[in-house]
Amino acid sequence: MEARQVIDGASLGPEALKVIGRAFDDAWASMAPNVGSDPLLVRAARLKLADVILSIASESSRDADALRQAALRAMEAQ
Numbered sequence: 001m002e003a004r005q006v007i008d009g010a011s012l013g014p015e016a017l018k019v020i021g022r023a024f025d026d027a028w029a030s031m032a033p034n035v036g037s038d039p040l041l042v043r044a045a046r047l048k049l050a051d052v053i054l055s056i057a058s059e060s061s062r063d064a065d066a067l068r069q070a071a072l073r074a075m076e077a078q
Helices: 002-008 014-035 039-056 064-077
Strands: none
Touching: 002 014, 002 039, 014 039, 014 064, 039 064
């Protein structure tokens, strides 16, 4: 999917990208039921989540659960 391509293409090391990808997948699993099934809304929400996670993450990101929680909080605030 496009949002995962955004994450996978980020300028971070492979270990950080693995953690960020896991955080993204877990966060999406938590929020997907609330987004619905409209493909445009799903795409927009996934891209927004990818942007939020990348804005929070860093090269030293190693805790997928903490990153997931921070991303979900940031998404709720928007």
